Amino acid sequence: PIMKRGKRNVFDYSSVEDIDKALKDEEEVLLQKKQIYLEEMSENEHMQKQMEICGQGLEMRLRDQEQSRGFDDDALYDWFELVNRKNRLSHLESVLVISIKEIDINLQQKSLERQLRDLQNVRKKYKAQYIKSKEQELVSKLLQLVEERDHLVNMEETQRLSAMEMDKQFREVMSATAGITV
Numbered sequence: 263p264i265m266k267r268g269k270r271n272v273f274d275y276s277s278v279e280d281i282d283k284a285l286k287d288e289e290e291v292l293l294q295k296k297q298i299y300l301e302e303m304s305e306n307e308h309m310q311k312q313m314e315i316c317g318q319g320l321e322m323r324l325r326d327q328e329q330s331r332g333f334d335d336d337a338l339y340d341w342f343e344l345v346n347r348k349n350r351l352s353h354l355e356s357v358l359v360i361s362i363k364e365i366d367i368n369l370q371q372k373s374l375e376r377q378l379r380d381l382q383n384v385r386k387k388y389k390a391q392y393i394k395s396k397e398q399e400l401v402s403k404l405l406q407l408v409e410e411r412d413h414l415v416n417m418e419e420t421q422r423l424s425a426m427e428m429d430k431q432f433r434e435v436m437s438a439t440a441g442i443t444v
Contacts, residue, residue, distance in 0.1 A: 282376075289372055296365045303358045306351055313348050320344060341438070346432045353425040360418050364411060371407045374400050 324337055378400040381393050 281379075285372055285376065289369060292368055292372075296362055299358050299362050299365070303355060303362075306355050306358065310351050310355075310415050311346065313344060313351070317341075317344055317348070342432065342436055346429070349425070349428050349432075353421060353428075356421050357418065360414050361420075364414050367407050367411050367414070371404060374404050374407070378404070 264393060304369070320337065320341055327334055327337060378397060379395050384393060
């Protein structure tokens with residue numbers, strides 16, 4: 263999930279204090295979302311561990327079947343379904359990691375924007391060379407964050423396409439192996 267900025271802009275606020283309060287509110291919302299994503303990651307890890315245990319039992323069942331009379335279609339279906347669920351959980355984990363990184367980037371961006379705004383509020387006649395170079399440094403960091411965000415969006419799209427391809431392959435294997443339409 264890609265974070266979107268609110269519809270308000272600087273002209274909607276009557277004072278610098280209003281802007282600061284709105285930015286702090288946005289940061290709080292981002293931190294809450296990050297906490298939710300971290301909780302989802304923890305739950306995801308727990309589910310992956312449970313699936314690993316189920317997979318071990320299913321693997322033993324399949325090995326027993328292989329030695330005795332061949333594979334049971336139901337057991338094969340269960341195996342492929344388990345693998346598909348684990349792949350979906352793995353994909354979800356990747357999406358959550360990207361979302362958390364994106365939130366971190368947004369938080370860094372807000373901090374840099376605040377610092378830059380504070381520096382820009384200093385009257386021009388009082389600006390020292392240090393402040394001017396600090397402004398340039400902050401702008402450079404903002405550009406770097408934009409590039410990082412772009413990289414995350416590209417990663418997310420690549421993972422989405424990969425997940426779709428894996429789902430397609432799963433359906434093909436299931437229909438070819440067990441004659442099951444998924």
